[in-house]
Amino acid sequence: NAGVMQNPRHLVRRRGQEARLRCSPMKGHSHVYWYRQLPEEGLKFMVYLQKENIIDESGMPKERFSAEFPKEGPSILRIQQVVRGDSAAYFCASSPSDRVGTEAFFGQGTRLTVV
Amino acid sequence: AQSVTQLGSHVSVSEGALVLLRCNYSSSVPPYLFWYVQYPNQGLQLLLKYTSAATLVKGINGFEAEFKKSETSFHLTKPSAHMSDAAEYFCAVSDTGRGQNFVFGPGTRLSVLP
Numbered sequence: 293n294a295g296v297m298q299n300p301r302h303l304v305r306r307r308g309q310e311a312r313l314r315c316s317p318m319k320g321h322s323h324v325y326w327y328r329q330l331p332e333e334g335l336k337f338m339v340y341l342q343k344e345n346i347i348d349e350s351g352m353p354k355e356r357f358s359a360e361f362p363k364e365g366p367s368i369l370r371i372q373q374v375v376r377g378d379s380a381a382y383f384c385a386s387s388p389s390d391r392v393g394t395e396a397f398f399g400q401g402t403r404l405t406v407v
Numbered sequence: 408a409q410s411v412t413q414l415g416s417h418v419s420v421s422e423g424a425l426v427l428l429r430c431n432y433s434s435s436v437p438p439y440l441f442w443y444v445q446y447p448n449q450g451l452q453l454l455l456k457y458t459s460a461a462t463l464v465k466g467i468n469g470f471e472a473e474f475k476k477s478e479t480s481f482h483l484t485k486p487s488a489h490m491s492d493a494a495e496y497f498c499a500v501s502d503t504g505r506g507q508n509f510v511f512g513p514g515t516r517l518s519v520l521p
Contacts, residue, residue: 296450325508332416334497334511335451348508383450392501393439393458396509398450 294319296386296399297366304405305374313369313402317386324367325396326359329381341367342390374406409434409500411512419518426485428515430472430498433479439501440481441509442472446494454496457481468492493519 297316305311317324322343327335340348341361352359356374361367371378381403385396414429432438439458443451455466462474472483481498495516499509 298450327509327511334513335509337508337510340508351508385451393456395441395453395456398443398452400448400450403448 296384296397298382298384298399298402300402301400302403302405304407306407307375308373311371311374311378311404313371313382313384313404314366315369315384315386315399316366317384318388318397321386321388321397323387323390324361325385325387326367326369327383327385329383329401331380335383338369347390371404374404376406379404379406409438409510411498411500411510413496413498413512413515415515416513417516417518419520420488421520422490423487426470426483426488426492426517428483428496428498428517430481430483430512431479432481432498432500434500440472440474441499441501442466442470442481442483443497443499443511444494445497445514451497454483488517488519490519490521493517 299314324341326338329335337351339352339359356372358370381401383401385398387394387396410433412431441456442454444454445451454470455464457464457474465471470485474481495514497514498512
């Protein structure tokens with residue numbers, strides 16, 4: 293059973309371009325979470341999705357950021373018109389249940405660099 | 408809202424010495440607490456979790472943590488450090504919202520000296 297798969301592992305974008313980050317959850321997991329890690333900081337929650345639904349996007353910036361988890365295919369975190377401050381590691385996690393206390397499994401992250 | 412603090416952004420210990428990484432949380436309800444480890448350029452791996460069963464929780468790689476409600480603490484310990492333990496350690500609490508909206512502490516970087 294493969295773990296949470298994220299790609300690409302590293303992504304370089306020029307200011308103003310779009311960044312698309314992909315996350316395939318573990319088999320059988322229908323709950324996906326995105327976190328952002330800035331240098332020397334902990335992870336900050338961004339968004340929680342189930343298949344075809346955004347459940348909680350309270351951690352997402354109001355502009356330029358969007359996320360989806362379609363019925364088929366991976367979850368996508370999309371950042372439009374990237375700026376230098378978007379440079380960070382973005383981690384996806386999945387879990388089989390939304391019951392509090394359930395472990396979340398993390399991918400290896402996508403490191404976005406905006407130049 | 409729940410929050411997590413980790414005292415000491417960087418801890419250094421000698422190989423074979425006791426490891427103690429501190430975590431304190433704030434929560435108005437019984438929390439679910441987790442310790443994750445992150446090796447360089449890797450994702451997070453679960454070390455152990457507390458879910459209101461035994462207060463002393465044993466995890467992987469010889470780590471354990473004790474939940475102390477009176478101190479709102481969940482410190483991580485290991486009796487004898489190994490070089491391979493050098494990594495970043497994050498304490499996290501489950502948010503009371505839907506799903507696993509973890510609230511992470513800022514992390515503690517553990518260095519193990521030969």
